[in-house]
Amino acid sequence: MVLKLYAVSDGPPSLSVRQALAALDIPFELKDTNFGAGEHMAEEYAKMNPQKEIPVLDDDGFYLSESNAILQYLCDKYQPQSELYPKDPKARAIVNHRLCFNLSTYYANISAYTMAPIFFDYQRTDLGLKKVHIALDVFETYLQRLGTKYAAANQLTIADFQLINSTMTLEAIDFDFSKYQKKYRRNCSINLHSWYITW
Template sequence: MPHILYGSLASPPTRAVIMTAEELGIKFELKACNLIEGEQFTPEFLRMNPSHTVPTLDDDGFYLFESGAIMTYLVNKYGKDDSLYPKDIKKRATVDQLLNFSTQSFTTCLYVAVS
């Protein structure tokens, strides 16, 4: 069964997951979630992701949300080496720092711009 990524191309976190999957050579089906229409609030979506956010990954019935968690999961599961997510604790901490920075900074800017 292919990976299914629920998201919106207007969402920077969704695009980050797509780029990670492409870098790893992972094939997935992108299911567009129309946030303006409120598709993230449907009972079906809330069963996968009670936080009603995108992106959300369905890996054969294993549901995961939050772009940083999805990206590290994909790299840990499918990465051929540790070039994207190093095993060295200090290098990995730097990657984690940047993952958290981008999530907080860019998403906050997006919400402020839309408000």
């Protein structure tokens, strides 16, 4: 049975899973979920994901939500030797850390400032902008200390899918990245371009 992915076309977590599926060359059926119409709030959707969040993976009746968990599962089940999710404990720990950092801090702070005002009755504030800069400053520190080309290694990992999609939401509001020296956004945008243009 072909995997099914319930996703939204431009949601960063959904994009990350779609990029991983493409990178791992895993066939899947995209089930576009209309966030604006509230399709994710329906009773049938809640049977797959009681959190009523997007995306959800359906692997022959095995339903998995949380994009980090989906990314890890796809690598472990379908491409266990892939460098996208390295087996070495320390290398994997760094990838896992970056995934957790994105979920708890990076995407949380950025999306509250960039996306929440688009979809909800939410105002951008100076405090919100300060939190964005805190997230970017911490990420810049991680990049400098590790000294690798990408967020967790010298090659692309599943952490990059999450982090670059979070970062790119700032482009929607013409955010000024000039103070950030590592230029992560530019490097990853080039390397992820082939996955974007296929959609």
